[in-house]
Amino acid sequence: MKCPKCGGTETHAGYGLAAGGLGGYVMCLDCDEVLERYPDPDANEKIPERNVGVDLGRKLPQES
Numbered sequence: 001m002k003c004p005k006c007g008g009t010e011t012h013a014g015y016g017l018a019a020g021g022l023g024g025y026v027m028c029l030d031c032d033e034v035l036e037r038y039p040d041p042d043a044n045e046k047i048p049e050r051n052v053g054v055d056l057g058r059k060l061p062q063e064s
Contacts, residue, residue, distance in 0.1 A: 001035060003028035
């Protein structure tokens with residue numbers, strides 16, 4: 001899969017809140033863009049919808 005934002009091909013698939021709601025996602029490891037999102041309807045109907053600001057473009061500091 002190629003990222004449309006940066007052209008990177010390194011991706012990470014996971015499950016959690018990274019895409020703005022509980023569910024599956026695929027992210028570009030080069031720029032942290034969410035490439036695909038698969039909301040979990042069973043989990044999300046129990047969580048109230050709200051706008052949570054998350055800066056996915058900021059990389060976390062690396063340990064030395």
